[in-house]
Amino acid sequence: xxxxxxxxxxxxxxxxxxxxxxxxxxxxxxxxxxxxxxxxxxxxxxxxxxxxxxxxxxxxxxxxxxxxxxxxxxxxxxxxxxxxxxxxxxxxxxxxxxxxxxxxxxxxxxxxxxxxxxxxxxxxxxxxxxxxxxxxxxxxxxxxxxxxxxxxxxxxxxxxxxxxxxxxxxxxxxxxxxxxxxxxxxxxxxxxxxxxxxxxxxxxxxxxxxxxxxxxxxxxxxxxxxxxxxxxxxxxxxxxxxxxxxxxxxxxxxxxxxxxxxxxxxxxxxxxxxxxxxxxxxxxxxxxx
Amino acid sequence: xxxxxxxxxxxxxxxxxxxxxxxxxxxxxxxxxxxxxxxxxxxxxxxxxxxxxxxxxxxxxxxxxxxxxxxxxxxxxxxxxxxxxxxxxxxxxxxxxxxxxxxxxxxxxxxxxxxxxxxxxxxxxxxxxxxxxxxxxxxxxxxxxxxxxxxxxxxxxxxxxxxxxxxxxxxxxxxxxxxxxxxxxxxxxxxxxxxxxxxxxxxxxxxxxxxxxxxxxxxxxxxxxxxxxxxxxxxxxxxxxxxxxxxxxxxxxxxxxxxxxxxxxxxxxxxxxxxxxxxxxxxxxxxxxxxxxxxxxxxxxxxxxxxxxxxxxxxxxxxxxxxxxxxxxxxxxxxxxxxxxxxxxxxxxxxxxxxxxxxxxxxx
Amino acid sequence: xxxxxxxxxxxxxxxxxxxxxxxxxxxxxxxxxxxxxxxxxxxxxxxxxxxxxxxxxxxxxxxxxxxxxxxxxxxxxxxxxxxxxxxxxxxxxxxxxxxxxxxxxxxxxxxxxxxxxxxxxxxxxxxxxxxxxxxxxxxxxxxxxxxxxxxxxxxxxxxxxxxxxxxxxxxxxxxxxxxxxxxxxxxxxxxxxxxxxxxxxxxxxxxxxxxxxxxxxxxxxxxxxxxxxxxxxxxxxxxxxxxxxxxxxxxxxxxxxxxxxxxxxxxxxxxxxxxxxxxxxxxxxxxxxxxxxxxxxxxxxxxxx
Numbered sequence: 001x002x003x004x005x006x007x008x009x010x011x012x013x014x015x016x017x018x019x020x021x022x023x024x025x026x027x028x029x030x031x032x033x034x035x036x037x038x039x040x041x042x043x044x045x046x047x048x049x050x051x052x053x054x055x056x057x058x059x060x061x062x063x064x065x066x067x068x069x070x071x072x073x074x075x076x077x078x079x080x081x082x083x084x085x086x087x088x089x090x091x092x093x094x095x096x097x098x099x100x101x102x103x104x105x106x107x108x109x110x111x112x113x114x115x116x117x118x119x120x121x122x123x124x125x126x127x128x129x130x131x132x133x134x135x136x137x138x139x140x141x142x143x144x145x146x147x148x149x150x151x152x153x154x155x156x157x158x159x160x161x162x163x164x165x166x167x168x169x170x171x172x173x174x175x176x177x178x179x180x181x182x183x184x185x186x187x188x189x190x191x192x193x194x195x196x197x198x199x200x201x202x203x204x205x206x207x208x209x210x211x212x213x214x215x216x217x218x219x220x221x222x223x224x225x226x227x228x229x230x231x232x233x234x235x236x237x238x239x240x241x242x243x244x245x246x247x248x249x250x251x252x253x254x255x256x257x258x259x260x261x262x263x264x265x266x267x268x269x270x271x272x273x274x275x276x277x278x279x280x281x282x283x284x285x286x287x288x289x
Numbered sequence: 290x291x292x293x294x295x296x297x298x299x300x301x302x303x304x305x306x307x308x309x310x311x312x313x314x315x316x317x318x319x320x321x322x323x324x325x326x327x328x329x330x331x332x333x334x335x336x337x338x339x340x341x342x343x344x345x346x347x348x349x350x351x352x353x354x355x356x357x358x359x360x361x362x363x364x365x366x367x368x369x370x371x372x373x374x375x376x377x378x379x380x381x382x383x384x385x386x387x388x389x390x391x392x393x394x395x396x397x398x399x400x401x402x403x404x405x406x407x408x409x410x411x412x413x414x415x416x417x418x419x420x421x422x423x424x425x426x427x428x429x430x431x432x433x434x435x436x437x438x439x440x441x442x443x444x445x446x447x448x449x450x451x452x453x454x455x456x457x458x459x460x461x462x463x464x465x466x467x468x469x470x471x472x473x474x475x476x477x478x479x480x481x482x483x484x485x486x487x488x489x490x491x492x493x494x495x496x497x498x499x500x501x502x503x504x505x506x507x508x509x510x511x512x513x514x515x516x517x518x519x520x521x522x523x524x525x526x527x528x529x530x531x532x533x534x535x536x537x538x539x540x541x542x543x544x545x546x547x548x549x550x551x552x553x554x555x556x557x558x559x560x561x562x563x564x565x566x567x568x569x570x571x572x573x574x575x576x577x578x579x580x581x582x583x584x585x586x587x588x589x590x591x592x593x594x595x596x597x598x599x600x601x602x603x604x605x606x607x608x609x610x611x612x613x614x615x616x617x618x619x620x621x622x623x624x625x626x627x628x629x630x631x632x633x634x635x636x637x638x639x640x641x642x643x644x645x646x647x648x649x650x651x652x653x
Numbered sequence: 654x655x656x657x658x659x660x661x662x663x664x665x666x667x668x669x670x671x672x673x674x675x676x677x678x679x680x681x682x683x684x685x686x687x688x689x690x691x692x693x694x695x696x697x698x699x700x701x702x703x704x705x706x707x708x709x710x711x712x713x714x715x716x717x718x719x720x721x722x723x724x725x726x727x728x729x730x731x732x733x734x735x736x737x738x739x740x741x742x743x744x745x746x747x748x749x750x751x752x753x754x755x756x757x758x759x760x761x762x763x764x765x766x767x768x769x770x771x772x773x774x775x776x777x778x779x780x781x782x783x784x785x786x787x788x789x790x791x792x793x794x795x796x797x798x799x800x801x802x803x804x805x806x807x808x809x810x811x812x813x814x815x816x817x818x819x820x821x822x823x824x825x826x827x828x829x830x831x832x833x834x835x836x837x838x839x840x841x842x843x844x845x846x847x848x849x850x851x852x853x854x855x856x857x858x859x860x861x862x863x864x865x866x867x868x869x870x871x872x873x874x875x876x877x878x879x880x881x882x883x884x885x886x887x888x889x890x891x892x893x894x895x896x897x898x899x900x901x902x903x904x905x906x907x908x909x910x911x912x913x914x915x916x917x918x919x920x921x922x923x924x925x926x927x928x929x930x931x932x933x934x935x936x937x938x939x940x941x942x943x944x945x946x947x948x949x950x951x952x953x954x955x956x957x958x
Contacts, residue, residue: 021764024757027750028768031775034786034826037797041789050795096686104683107676117947119680122687124946125939129694130887132908133928136915137696159686167683168946175951180374183341184438186361187368189393202378221779223890224908228916238779242894245785253789260782267777278773279838282831286876286949287838343672358666 035264041257049254062258066244071259074252075243077232079259082240089151089226089236090219093158094166094212101166102208106196108167109174120171124284127164131224134160142229149231157225162215165284169214172285173207174200210277217267237263291352291365291445291478292317298337298347300330300502307333308502310347315446315478315495317352320469322481322493324525330502331482332371335448338480339368351445362393367439368448373431375423381434382406382419388442395443409441412471428455440471446478453488465491486526490514498522516649519640523566529598529609531634532572534565543645547604552581555647558635563642566634569598572610572626574618580627581645583608590620601626698932700925707919719926729927731902732910739817739892739906740885743824748878750825751832752870756862758833759840769837776830780823784894787823791895816896816904823891828884832877839873840866872949879942883935907931 041049043058065071072078108116138157139148147153177200185195201208226236241263244256271278280288293315300308308330315321323331336342338349340361348357356364367388375384385406389397397405410416413433423431432455439447453461453468465488469475483489489496490510497507498521506518517523524530536545538561543554550565565581576582585603592598597617599610601624610626618624630645643649704715723729758765758772775783790798791810799808810819847865856864889908892898898905898913905913907927915924 017760017762020757020760021762024754024762024765024768027754027757028771031826031830032771034783034790035774035778037790038786053797053800100682100686103679107679111676113673113676116676116680117943119684119687120947121939121943122691123683124943125936126687126690128883128887128935128939128942130908130911130928130931130935131889132911132915132924133697133932134690134693136911136921136925136928137693137700139916140921141693141696156689160690163683163686163690178372178374180370180372181376183336183339183361184368184370184374184376185387186341187339187364187366188388188438188442189362189391191360191362194391199376217777221777221782223779223781223894227893228912238781241779241782242785245788245894253792253795256785256789260786263782264778267779268774271773271777272770275770275773279834282776283835283838283876283880283949284946286946287835287873288842343669354663355666356664358668359664360667363664 035261038257038261041254042261044254046252046254049252062254063262066255066259066262071244071255074255075240077235077240077243079237079240079262082235082237083262085151085154085230085234086220086237089154089158089234090216092151092155093162093219094215096155097159097162097166097215098208098212101163101211102170102201105167105170106174106200109171109177110179120167123164123167126160127284129160131160135225135228139228148229149233151234153229154226154234154236157229158219158222160225161218161222165215165218165281166211168284169211169281170204170207172280173204177203206277207280210274210281213270213274214278214281217270220267292319292350293321293338293446293478293480294348294350295334295338296348296350298334298344298349300333300337300342300344306502308337308344311499311502311504312347313497313504313507315480318476318478320479320481320492320494322483322489322496323499324483324486324489324493324496325499326484326525328501329499331484331499332450333502334499335368335450335480335482338364338446339366339448340364341368362391365394365445366448367442367444367446369432369435369439369450369452371450371454373423373435375431375434375438377423379422380419381410381415381421381423381426384423384434385409385419385437385441388438405441406437409437412440412467413437429457429460432456444477446480449479449481451483452481454483454485468492486528490526498525517566517634517641520564520566520636521639523634523636523641527568527570529569529611532567532569532607532609533636534567534606534608536563536565537561538563545604545606547606549583549585549604549606550581552630552645555630555635555643555645557648558642559637561637564636564639565645566636567608567628568632568634569609569611571628571632572608572612573628574610574612574616575625575627577627577629579631579646580629581633583626585624585626587618587620587622587624590617599624697925698929700922701929703922705922705925707921715922719922720930723923723926723930728902728905728910732905732907732927735817735902735904736886736888736906739821739824739888739904740882742818743821743828743885743888744878744881746821746825747829747832747881748874750829751877752836752874754829754833755836755840758837773830773834775827776834778827779890780827781890781894783827784820784823784891787819787826788895791819811896811900813900813903816900820892820895820904823895824885824888827891828881832874832881835877836870836873839870843869872945875945876949879938879945883938883942886935886938887931 042062044056045059048056066079108120142148142153181199182195185199186192190198221238223238226239241259244252244259295311295313298308298311311334323334325331333342337344340356340359348355350356351364351366376387386402388394389402389405407416410419413436415430415433415437418426418430426434432452436452453464456464469492481492493510495507495509496513498505498513500521506513506522513522514526517526520533534545534550536543536550538554538558541554542551543563544551583603585601585608587599588602589600590597592614595614596611597614599612599617601608601610608626633645635642635644701719702714702716703712705712758769790796793799793809794806799805809815848861851861851865887908888906892904892906892909896904898909911924911927914920
């Protein structure tokens with residue numbers, strides 16, 4: 001009897017298999033329902049948002065309201081400029097982390113030198129430090145330096161989010177790369193700088209892309225920094241979304257849903273782009289997919 | 290083209306000593322082979338010459354110039370890595386063109402690059418692979434590309450790290466024969482690392498045997514083969530390995546404990562324990578004059594094509610002999626083995642003292 | 654060779670110390686950023702020794718009075734309790750569910766392969782937005798959950814008794830995929846031979862799971878667990894958006910508590926004291942994590958057997 005060779009933990013088709021499929025589907029219903037429901041809710045008008053669950057006349061106007069001046073009147077936050085701030089701050093923070101982090105990651109991945117482990121540890125400890133520990137002093141410092149409620153101020157503080165990610169992920173990619181490739185380039189007659197740029201860097205491009213996009217996503221999703229360190233000038237999307245819920249007296253469920261969807265769309269799209277490299281990034285390089 | 294001089298090179302990785310006071314001199318244009326088991330420090334030696342691994346002590350001279358602290362790209366040496374180290378994102382052609390485009394190995398127009406690459410790939414039989422990527426090649430093909438990246442350029446010295454190890458047996462034999470004939474290689478100083486004694490004997494103008502980061506012996510193939518400085522070198526060369534019999538010198542006789550061997554000791558051999566080394570191919574069947582004779586029973590007869598490898602039990606020890614299959618005795622038969630006294634190596638305290646024919650002085 | 658040009662003269666030698674400082678030079682920019690972050694960080698630690706608040710113009714050192722004050726405050730211990738309860742509950746549930754989901758997806762059925770593509774979507778939703786979305790669904794009168802689950806208009810998801818669990822539910826929704834993708838990648842990187850061998854031996858699925866898979870998956874699960882546990886200890890976004898710590902103090906975690914003191918009541922020193930205590934806890938845990946992570950990373954990079 002020929003038995004199909006099975007991978008770890010795989011099972012043959014059986015009644016148990018059907019049950020497992022059912023549970024799988026149930027999980028995804030749970031996982032996807034909130035997103036689907038937000039989409040439906042965002043298409044309802046002001047009356048139907050509280051009067052009906054599934055039967056309604058879809059309309060796109062909520063999105064226009066959120067992005068338009070009416071949304072601004074309701075929440076005192078300009079959603080469009082919040083999007084712009086988020087894009088600028090997150091892209092800026094990611095860029096700074098890449099420029100500063102790539103050399104450090106390369107150094108840590110290539111050499112065993114005194115202090116390299118401490119530096120890496122310091123980076124990681126930022127990732128897990130309670131944000132308020134930094135925010136409270138920054139709150140004071142930023143007022144003093146006129147960085148409060150500015151994009152530059154956000155870029156600085158978002159290093160806490162983006163820097164550990166970039167350095168840890170890229171170190172694992174550089175470690176993965178055989179040093180003999182660069183050595184071969186040195187013997188071909190290229191200087192260390194040229195060997196780095198023509199040989200090492202192109203080979204870790206997937207790692208750079210993964211690190212950059214993940215850094216952008218997590219910076220985008222951050223809430224506590226902009227909540228405390230910005231006001232109306234440099235509000236980010238995450239803060240803007242929550243404003244729709246709290247706004248004076250009336251709750252705008254449909255507008256909140258529309259704003260929420262606008263807020264999650266960029267990370268979702270970016271994440272789907274780097275799915276192959278996501279696991280390694282999420283685990284700071286510890287798990288390879 | 291340049292001579293190489295390594296003087297007192299010491300190198301540690303953390304607590305592990307890789308090289309200990311290693312000194313070698315390679316003449317201009319010489320084909321010099323470093324032979325040793327894995328972990329002996331062969332690759333580290335090459336990388337020290339190339340400047341890829343900083344050394345803890347010692348100096349490296351290339352063409353008479355002190356290159357000890359000089360960056361690799363200024364040393365004008367080319368190296369083929371055992372791991373190939375081909376640039377995975379570039380085609381074979383671009384891999385081979387890389388040293389020609391750096392500007393440090395000369396200036397080449399596109400046509401000149403094309404011509405040089407064409408010559409090298411023709412010789413190596415890889416000209417049909419030029420547009421492929423390294424991941425699309427077999428290990429043997431990759432190894433030839435790595436070799437090509439060395440040969441395509443002029444250099445003061447070629448450093449080759451096990452360049453034939455991943456070829457299949459047939460190709461390896463063919464390449465071994467061709468390698469020395471290659472135009473570039475015949476005129477360029479070459480430092481060649483291998484663990485294969487046949488390669489070393491076939492290729493090396495001179496051979497250095499390395500053990501645990503130290504040079505054990507340097508000499509021509511003939512010297513190393515016929516006068517190994519100690520049992521390590523003796524056993525490193527030859528397949529099957531040299532048989533070593535422990536014996537005692539007493540009253541002018543050399544005897545093994547079981548009495549299987551009892552011969553007259555050469556003059557000057559000090560009393561005490563010695564090892565007698567017999568190369569399987571030096572062992573013949575039947576009595577001979579001026580020979581060490583051993584009687585025994587054939588325990589095993591393994592056919593190696595034209596030859597037969599006999600394991601003969603004599604007393605408590607096994608003696609290995611390789612003989613013509615036509616003359617080979619059957620298993621369990623009784624035989625007499627003999628080795629000319631001049632080919633019986635005598636080791637005292639692991640160092641070679643000479644042969645049964647007398648003491649020899651080493652000039653290694 | 655003639656000594657015509659400098660090129661034929663001795664090439665420049667790079668002394669050992671210059672080779673030695675290369676990695677440090679490369680790390681300097683990163684180090685500068687680290688210092689830029691450490692400065693406020695250390696200020697925060699310093700604040701915990703002061704009586705610093707927005708209203709206080711004569712700031713002076715009070716040494717460990719804040720710590721004595723805070724440690725003697727039942728409010729702190731309540732929030733410690735809430736934090737630990739939240740962290741443990743969320744981590745355990747996410748780990749169990751995450752491993753379960755990974756095992757289900759590892760079966761690689763058609764359905765699984767399609768759904769796997771969207772597995773990470775909840776993880777990419779900003780936690781604060783996730784909480785906002787769930788808050789809409791939790792709504793007692795108009796929320797979809799009460800409607801779909803047939804709970805009428807009476808069940809209050811964010812009441813005193815339920816708020817913490819509801820917050821954990823949101824955390825589970827967001828972060829279970831995190832555990833699942835890590836563990837799934839881990840399972841897929843396992844060698845196949847032992848499973849094939851025991852499959853031929855006719856071992857039961859449970860036996861294979863317990864004796865083969867679980868021990869081999871352990872490092873991956875550990876990485877996921879530590880990440881989750883440490884993130885949960887400083888949970889803020891989800892709870893702030895969902896309940897802002899209420900009702901009363903039932904969901905007031907350490908960071909929420911510090912937020913109220915420092916930002917709402919402008920008592921910087923008191924909030925910093927909380928955070929300093931939490932940071933010590935996290936620091937110790939992070940030390941442990943780095944060991945695990947470095948080892949796992951080396952294995953992933955293939956630099957270690």
